[in-house]
Amino acid sequence: MYDFREWRHVFKLDPNKELSDERLETICESGTDAIIVGGTDGITLEKVLDLMARIRRFSVPCVLEVSSIDTVTPGFDLYFIPTILNSSDTKWITGLHHEAVKEFGAVMDWEEIVMEGYCILNEDCKAAKLTNANTNLTNDEVIAYAVMAEKMFQLPIFYLEYSGKYGDVELVENVKKSLEKTVLFYGGGISTIEQAKEMTKHADVIVVGNAIYENFELALETVKMDPRIAKIEK
Ligand SMILES: CC(C)=CCC/C(C)=C/CC/C(C)=C/CC/C(C)=C/CC/C(C)=C/CC/C(C)=C/CC/C(C)=C/COP(=O)(O)OP(=O)(O)O
Numbered sequence: 001m002y003d004f005r006e007w008r009h010v011f012k013l014d015p016n017k018e019l020s021d022e023r024l025e026t027i028c029e030s031g032t033d034a035i036i037v038g039g040t041d042g043i044t045l046e047k048v049l050d051l052m053a054r055i056r057r058f059s060v061p062c063v064l065e066v067s068s069i070d071t072v073t074p075g076f077d078l079y080f081i082p083t084i085l086n087s088s089d090t091k092w093i094t095g096l097h098h099e100a101v102k103e104f105g106a107v108m109d110w111e112e113i114v115m116e117g118y119c120i121l122n123e124d125c126k127a128a129k130l131t132n133a134n135t136n137l138t139n140d141e142v143i144a145y146a147v148m149a150e151k152m153f154q155l156p157i158f159y160l161e162y163s164g165k166y167g168d169v170e171l172v173e174n175v176k177k178s179l180e181k182t183v184l185f186y187g188g189g190i191s192t193i194e195q196a197k198e199m200t201k202h203a204d205v206i207v208v209g210n211a212i213y214e215n216f217e218l219a220l221e222t223v224k225m226d227p228r229i230a231k232i233e234k
């Protein structure tokens, strides 16, 4: 299923982190809607290619979330391109994107490319530091970014990013209410099925990343928040 509008749950795998073949198979066959390959630091083309080849043994949709121009490679089902709406450096909003389109424009298949408007809210996460994101935002300011993503820029995805920290459920609920068409991704600190269920009530898609590397069994359980999968398991 390559239509991210239908997704509810995805795992984000970091090419810079170790995962055994057995665990990778369990993740890919878990019933999750897709695997996103992405991370902030230590990402090399070699590591991306290796992880892509290992995921490709399974039928789950496989997405590259592009974090640098040097690590883009053909072979993924979709390419998610972050633009950090609350970055204070234009490089992370349109700068690198401009360079990439200059370099790859002629070979880019726009049907496979999906823009993500990020709002990063955990000041301590690597992505916030790298992009110099202004995380000191009121709820109204976050909502304004969501509305800009949808109404001004017509971005298909708005991504509330708390990487490494469980976020503010009420804010996620209010952001969701402010969106009509743009799909709301929530990622950050989901490590139990209870948290997965709580965020799923509001976000369209929840993203589980670090928990895979920290408590594999609990991370795996987060898939079961999806009634489609829970039903199969009953
Ligand atoms: C033939 C061919 C090569 C086809 C492909 C064509 C194609 C798709 C070309 C790409 C074109 C393009 C426009 C590329 C974009 C260029 C680019 C580098 C944009 C910038 C992206 C960006 C803003 C990156 C910043 C880092 C970031 C926000 C990454 C997102 C992932 C994220 C938030 C991870 C969370 O952090 P994590 O690493 O998990 O943290 P921990 O390690 O602490 O867990």
Ligand SMILES: O=P(O)(O)OC[C@@H](O)CO
Residues within 6 Å of the ligand: 012, 161, 162, 163, 164, 165, 186, 187, 188, 189, 190, 207, 208, 209, 210, 211
């Ligand atoms: O790693 P965690 O905290 O689960 O966050 C998931 C994802 O949003 C990271 O980009």
Ligand SMILES: [Mg+2]
Residues within 6 Å of the ligand: 014, 039, 163, 209, 210
């Ligand atoms: Mg991570």
